[in-house]
Structure formats: structure tokens, C-alpha cells
Amino acid sequence: MTTFYTTISWLLILGYWLLIAGITCRILIKRRSVPSAMTWLLIIYILPLLGIIAYLSLGELHLGQRRAQRARRMWPFMAVWFKTLQSLPSLYPIKNSDVAQPLFQLCENRQGISGIKGNQLQLITSSYDTLRALIHDVRKASHNIEMVFYIWHPGGQADEVAEALISSARRGVYCRLLLDSAGSVEFFRTVWPNRMRNAGIDVVEALPVSLLRIFFRRMDLRQHRKMVLIDNYIAYTGSMNLVDPRFFKKNTRVGQWIDLMARMEGPIATIMGVIYSGDWEIETGKRILPLKPDNNVMFFEKKNDHTILVIASGPGFPENMIHQAILTAVFSARKKLIITTPYLIPSDDLLHAICIASYRGVDVSIIIPLHSDSLLVRWASRAFFSELLESGVKIYQFKGGLLHSKSILVDEQLSLIGTVNLDMRSLWLNFEITLVIDNHQFGRDLARVQENYISQSCLIDINYWVQRSYWKRILERLFYFFSPLL
Structure with missing residues (x-):
């Protein structure tokens, strides 16, 4: 024995x-x-x-066997669809600006499509205005409405959007709603999903969270996109979830969330529709055939039109696409670089690129919230401050709420806005989307928004920072240890 x-x-x-x-x-x-x-x-x-x-x-990117198979089937189909757009030269600008050219060329080679012109673009800085515009567009929709959000939180104007969506579905508009399971957990516990389904809306819970799936699919891989598509003509995206800030996370004591959204009209909506169809296919196995590119349905150049490039990331899409795009944008800066992000835990490559830009003489500013909704992220991000400050980067801490906007502005010409945080999860893991706009007037508009953020922020003084207490340094290094996992 x-x-x-x-x-x-x-x-x-x-x-x-x-x-x-x-x-x-x-x-x-x-x-x-x-x-x-x-x-x-x-x-x-x-x-x-x-x-x-x-x-x-x-530790590894497990999408799950079924979703992984769908993702592998999806991209070749999307690549062929994008290639058909090359037969429509009227959609493409004759030339991009010098600062934008490297990024547009990278995306054309890697994802098969570059910037599309002929779009009208509106930058919306108020959550109230975003929701009012969205409710108006949903009510006027005549053919189809597609939405994908990380968070849908009931309450206030979010409920008005839900009612408008239900009303449109009942009058024959085909509506699809894709919501992340973890981010929208409170929504799925309410009566709204059943009310929507009873009205004929396809409501899908993306990447369901379950202990039974923990070893078969990575649970922190999330559907982090925020997109609305209406009648294949109107599109929204940006940092804002489908929430009314007055009713969202009131107990965190960080103030209301401050977001930045873009409302677009034009052919870019069709491109974003292809990305949505990919997300829908990965989650449901059903292929939504987008509109066939045709000169008769595409939109022609108008006064003050914008050239917009869409970059999508996540399983099934070109690997590390958004990370490479951000690196390219930072290296393209010659005069001024302004970054806003709620979470600052950059990769080593991105950290060094930002520092090198400052050493090259570029005026670099980073705007982050003074108070964060994540204790781990708050302390981990501080571990990067010393290296950034020593290189001459100015770090502003926004005091007017939780600054949730994600934007990069290069030389007031090249603008990046979307859903991507400067952390490992957004850069390497999640389903994300970013818009790239090569337009000086739009860059000036974004610069005014960022200057408004700076006016409500406090600048970190490097002399004060190096004198912080020893226990704070220990906490920063401790949480920095976990930064590759955040």
C-alpha cells in the first residue's frame, strides 16, 4: 500500500x-x-x-472553434468585396496629404481598401446631442438599421432610442442589434430584449460569458465596437456606448462620461456595413450580403466632403492593424501630436514612438481623466508617466468627468477617432474600429475639442512628479507588472 x-x-x-x-x-x-x-x-x-x-x-486568443472557423471564412469574402471597389476610381481621392500618405498606404496594402471620399462628417461632442440625432435618424429610417455596442445601459435617453428602434421595426424596417454580453449584462436582465424581439428586432448577445466556456474561449475578448448604420447611408461611430451619462455608473464618483462621436453620410456607411456583416457572421454564422458596389448607389463628391478611412481589428481581421496604424500616425507627426485616451497603458513600441516624437521636436500632449473607473488601470498607467515626462511629453489630467474620448490628432491634418483605448486589450485583443480623416478643417475642429479638454485639465509638473512618495512608486511598479494583462 x-x-x-x-x-x-x-x-x-x-x-x-x-x-x-x-x-x-x-x-x-x-x-x-x-x-x-x-x-x-x-x-x-x-x-x-x-x-x-x-x-x-x-493567456491566448481563443475565439472558440465555431467562431474561429467563421472568422477564417469571413475575411476572404470581405477581401474580395473590397477588391471590387477598386473598379470605382471615383471613390478614391487623387492624392492624400503628406502626413496621411504612409497610413493610407499601409491600410490599402494590409486590408485591401484605403480612404473613401464623398462623405459628409459631423463631430458631436455632447452625449445629449448624439442621442437626439440618433433618435431622429432611427425614426426616419426606411430600410434597415444595424447597431453594435459594447454597453447598452437602460435609462433616460437610452430608453428613447430603444422605443424608436421598436417603432421602426414595427413599421417594417429590418433591425439588427449586436450587444456584448459582458458590457451589456444589465440590459439583458431587463425586459428590453424581449420587447425588441417581439417587435421583430434581431437581438444577439455577442460572446456570451459563462464559466463553462472559460477554457474554450477567452472570456476577456470583447466586442468593443460602437457603430450604428441606417439605410446604408448614415453611420455613427466613436467612443460612446448606448448610455445616458446621467444614469450610467453614478456610484463610481468619477463624474459623467465625456465622449466623442462622428455622424457620417456617404459611401463610408457601406464600408462600415461590410465590417458589421463580418461581426454578425462570426457571432451568428449568418452572412449578410452588403450592397453590391455600383456607381448608381454610390455617392458623388460634394462640397466640403471628407476622405475617411475605416480600420477594423479583432479576430478574423488583419492582425495588429490598429496598433500598426497608430504607430504609423505617431511616426508621421512633424509639428504637433495630441492624444486623448481614458486608459493609458501603451505597448513598449507605442511608448517609445511617442517619446521619440517628442525628442524629434514634436509638441506632444496626452490628455487622460484625473479619476478613472478602474483602480488597476489608474495605478498601472502612472508607471509610464516618468518616461513620458522626461522625454518632454505634456500629460494633462481632465477634471470635468471621466474623459472617455479616444482621439489622435497629427499636425492638425490627420485625425483618428473611434473605440480604441491605448491599452493592451484594445490594441491586441478586442473587436475595435477607428476612423481616419485626412482633412485640415476637420483637424482644426478636433483641435478645438481637445483644447477645450485641456482647459479643464491640470498639467502634471515633472518636478512635482519626481518627488512623489516612495509607496506610490511601489504601487505603480506593482501594477505595471500586470500591465501586459490589462
Whole structure:
């Protein structure tokens, strides 16, 4: 009997170390950043069982077998569709600005499509104005409405949007609603999903969260896009979830969320519709055939039109596309670079690119919220301040609420706005979308918005920063240790 238990004990010990060795080899074989690999290895060696469970559930990009198969089928179809647009030269600008050319060329080569001209574009800085405009457009829709949001939080004007959507569906407008399971968990606990489905709206819960799925799909992979498409002509995207800030996260004590949205009219809506069809196919297995590109349905150049490039990321889309686009934009800066982001945990490459831009003489400013809704992110982001400040980057902390806007402005000519935070999750993992606008007038409009943010912010003084207490430095480094996982 003693021999039996001894044998079992040795087999368990051997199995344990084989498991540790196997996970270690898997981490080393996967091509990932050194800080990320070292973080996972340290977690696994310090907390072996918890570390292994965490790595199996969060360490690799598992979309799930069915969704992964759909994603592999989806992109070749989308690539062919994009290629058909090349037969419509009237959609493309003759020339991009010097600052925009590298980014547009990158996207044309990697995703098969560049900027599309002939669009009307409105920048909306007020959540109230965004919701009023959206309600108006939904009520006037005549053919179809597609929406995707990370968060739909009931209450206030969000309920008015829901009522307008139900009303449109009842009069024959085909409506589809794709909501992230984790972000919209409160919505799915209300009566709204059943009310919408009873009205004929296709309501889909994207990437459902369940303990039973934890080892089969990565649970922190989220559908983070925010898009509205109406009649294949009107489109919205930006940083705002479908929430009324007066009713959203009131107990966090960070103030109301401040967002930035774009409302567009023109052929760019059709391009965004293709991205939506990809998301819908990955989640449901059903293919939504977008409008066939045709000169008869495309929109021609108008006065004050805008050239807009859409970049999408996530499983099934070109890998690291948005991260590469942001790097290209930062390296293209010659005079001025302004970044707004609610979460500042950049990759090493992006951190170095921003610092190098400042060393090159570019006037670099980063605007972040003074108070964050995430304690982990708040402390982890501080670990990057010293290197940024030492390179001459100005860091502003916004005091007028939780600044949730995501924007990059390069030389007041090239603008990037969308859903992407400057953190690992947005840059490498989630389904995200970014608009790139090559237009000086729009750049000046965005600059005024950013200047308004700065007027409500406090500038971090480097002399004051280097004198912060020792315990704060320890907390910053501790949370920085986990930054590749945030």
C-alpha cells in the first residue's frame, strides 16, 4: 500500500512539473512581447495553480472553434468585396496629404481598401446631442438599421432610442442589434430584449460569458465596437456606448462620461456595413450580403466632403492593424501630436514612438481623466508617466468627468477617432474600429475639442512628479507588472 501511495505521489509531482514545463514551452513558443511573456512566467512560477488556470483562460486568443472557423471564412469574402471597389476610381481621392500618405498606404496594402471620399462628417461632442440625432435618424429610417455596442445601459435617453428602434421595426424596417454580453449584462436582465424581439428586432448577445466556456474561449475578448448604420447611408461611430451619462455608473464618483462621436453620410456607411456583416457572421454564422458596389448607389463628391478611412481589428481581421496604424500616425507627426485616451497603458513600441516624437521636436500632449473607473488601470498607467515626462511629453489630467474620448490628432491634418483605448486589450485583443480623416478643417475642429479638454485639465509638473512618495512608486511598479494583462 505504501508503495502504491508513493507511486501516486511521484506521478502527481511528475504530472505537475510536466504541466508547468508544457505551459512554459507554450509561452516561449508563442511570439509575444518579452514583458508579457515574463509576466506570465512569473505568475505561473509564483502562483502555479492559479497561474495555469489564468493562462489557460486569459493567456491566448481563443475565439472558440465555431467562431474561429467563421472568422477564417469571413475575411476572404470581405477581401474580395473590397477588391471590387477598386473598379470605382471615383471613390478614391487623387492624392492624400503628406502626413496621411504612409497610413493610407499601409491600410490599402494590409486590408485591401484605403480612404473613401464623398462623405459628409459631423463631430458631436455632447452625449445629449448624439442621442437626439440618433433618435431622429432611427425614426426616419426606411430600410434597415444595424447597431453594435459594447454597453447598452437602460435609462433616460437610452430608453428613447430603444422605443424608436421598436417603432421602426414595427413599421417594417429590418433591425439588427449586436450587444456584448459582458458590457451589456444589465440590459439583458431587463425586459428590453424581449420587447425588441417581439417587435421583430434581431437581438444577439455577442460572446456570451459563462464559466463553462472559460477554457474554450477567452472570456476577456470583447466586442468593443460602437457603430450604428441606417439605410446604408448614415453611420455613427466613436467612443460612446448606448448610455445616458446621467444614469450610467453614478456610484463610481468619477463624474459623467465625456465622449466623442462622428455622424457620417456617404459611401463610408457601406464600408462600415461590410465590417458589421463580418461581426454578425462570426457571432451568428449568418452572412449578410452588403450592397453590391455600383456607381448608381454610390455617392458623388460634394462640397466640403471628407476622405475617411475605416480600420477594423479583432479576430478574423488583419492582425495588429490598429496598433500598426497608430504607430504609423505617431511616426508621421512633424509639428504637433495630441492624444486623448481614458486608459493609458501603451505597448513598449507605442511608448517609445511617442517619446521619440517628442525628442524629434514634436509638441506632444496626452490628455487622460484625473479619476478613472478602474483602480488597476489608474495605478498601472502612472508607471509610464516618468518616461513620458522626461522625454518632454505634456500629460494633462481632465477634471470635468471621466474623459472617455479616444482621439489622435497629427499636425492638425490627420485625425483618428473611434473605440480604441491605448491599452493592451484594445490594441491586441478586442473587436475595435477607428476612423481616419485626412482633412485640415476637420483637424482644426478636433483641435478645438481637445483644447477645450485641456482647459479643464491640470498639467502634471515633472518636478512635482519626481518627488512623489516612495509607496506610490511601489504601487505603480506593482501594477505595471500586470500591465501586459490589462
